[in-house]
Amino acid sequence: MILWEKLSRKIINMIKRKPRAKGVACRWHYTADRNKLFNHPTSPSTKSFWCGASSEAFFARGEFLKKKQRKKLHGLFSAEKHQASESAAEREYVLLKKYKNYAIAALFVFCNIILIPILEILCLPAKKKSRKFLWRKAAIFNIGWYFYLSGLKIKVEGRKKISNKKPMIFIANHLSGIDGFILIYLLGPDITPLMAPVKYFPFPYSYWFGKMEYIDVQRSDIEKEKYQTSYEPHQAIKKALKELKSGHSILIFPEGHVSPQHKLLYFHTGAARIALAADKKITPIGIIGTDKITLSKFAFLPGTIKVIFSEPIDLVKYYKDNKSTIKKTSEKLKKEVRNLLLKKYYSLGYDEKSPEKTAVFFNIDNTLYDGNAQKDFIYCSWKRGSIEIKYLLAVFYYYILSKCKIISYFDSFNYSILILKGWRADKLYKLNKLIFNKNLKYNVYEQMRAIIKDHKEKRHKIILITHMVAPLAKCFADYVNADYWVSLYLEEKKLKYTGKLIKKYINDKKDKQVLELKKILKFELGQSFAYGHDYDDLPMLKLVKYKTFVNPEKDLEKYGKKHNCEILEI
DSSP states (O other), rough: OOOHHHHHHHHHHHHOOOOOOOTHHHEEEOOOOSSSEEEOOOOOOOSSSSHHHHTOOOOOOSOOOOOOTTTTOSSSHHHHHHHHHHHHHHHHHHHHHHHHHHHHHHHHHHHHHHHHHHHHHSSSSSHHHHHHHHHHHHHHHHHHHHHHHHEEEEEEOOOOOOOOOSSEEEEEOOOTHHHHHHHHHHHHHTTTEESSGGSSOOOOOHHHHTTTTTBBBOOOOOHHHHHHHHHHHHHHHHHHHHHHTOOOOEEEETTOSTTTTSSSSOOTTTTHHHHHOOOTOOEEEEEEEEHHHHHSSSSOEEEEEEEEEEEBBBBHHHHHHHTOOOOHHHHHHHHHHHTTTOOOGOOOOTTOOHHHHHHHHEOTTTTTTTSSSHHHHHHHHHHTTOOOOOHHHHHHHHHHHHHHTOOOHHHHHHHGGGGTTTBBBBHHHHHOOOOOOOOEEEEEOOOHHHHHHHEEEETOEEEEEEEEEEEHHHHHHHTTTEEEEEEEEEEETEEEEEEEGGGTTTTHHHHHHHHHHHHHHOOOGGEEEEESGGGGGGHHHHHHEEEEEEEOOOHHHHHHHTTOEEEEEE
């Protein structure tokens, strides 16, 4: 042992090391990123210079063994290796679970398709009124085995508070596409949900929902045009009242949409109106955890979620006692649901004292709109015959050059607007409005419109900031009911465009525009929001408290993750 200690000391002395205080022991460690040893002081009681190192740790000259021999050393890389292997194993396990649950979701869809002709035959001798319950019971059975095979566990709290004898209204928050399935499974076949238009869902779900005779509602002007067979809001309320009179409970998601940010959105007044008109109690439900396990609309990872039932509320009594309004009554319902949830599901800035001083900034392209609106406008103009093919090709040529970073975005924009030279201002505005209403508005994200609606109800200022020509930007501002909008303005002479931009607005960075607006509108950046997509939006996003990257570019996504910003994929 004495010979070994002497030899060890000689080997250590051959390696350069930092000086240390007398009487302080030292431990040697290996760093994975640097092929050298370093020492740091430990407690004076520590005698060993290397914990767990074997006798083959070093050559006589202090060099490391080769990689294969180094693997034999115990105690050197154990922590790092363990962590790396654990993380790799976790990734493989999560990936395996994803594939497994996607396969189960595909099996669920397949079974629903196979059952359609069988149920149609079984329904032939049944009465018309009882047919929908046969479909509903079959759906609940399917949902039950789907949840079981997918590994979904549901913890239910407060269910004993509910009386199954009397019909009532259930309201819940909406975090994911499976929320409806969960509550249908828990509440049974007598529940009739108010839902999105049946044709909004893919086959076979659309077929099943139609046969189960759920109440599908047109939620927006777009859905009124697309799904004309669905109920209008006032018709849906009448239908819900009939269901309650016939002894069936109803289920409503008052937010109207799945919350894209997994935060509680504005509550529409439909639930309050039905409860007051029918004089029925209303039961708030809180759903927790479905946002964490969701893979797609109807596919999810194994996990445990919680469903909390609150005490039924006598809304008629509250309305009379407080001399309330429909809007305030609806806000009361939102507070009741919010009290059941974790704080992370509360809407951002829910406790702000002066909401009128809050501004919300939005970019348009790839944030509110799916794609590049100006590019789509030019293409639609060409299809209508308003622009010649040579101008269309020129614009796309400049667009490709800017994407390849051969020229800047503003250079491509300046070249592109030359095609508007000589156009009358009123003619361009009318063309913008026509193409927007016939084509472009269908590419506006409904999820972002729901977010804007939520901000509007909180009395926030909605401001669009975009590098887009003013006539087209105005169409977007009118459509989403924005309070203000900032865009690029075209130079006019004698009511005709010159093909140039007004110099004042060229190359203005969005942060400067925000600061100028702050002076005029006197809002507080410390409580404001911003939604952006690319690096042009970053200066604007840095100014506000609540930053959201919508469908971000890769570099911006890395920045967002590094700085713990919200990332929203639509």
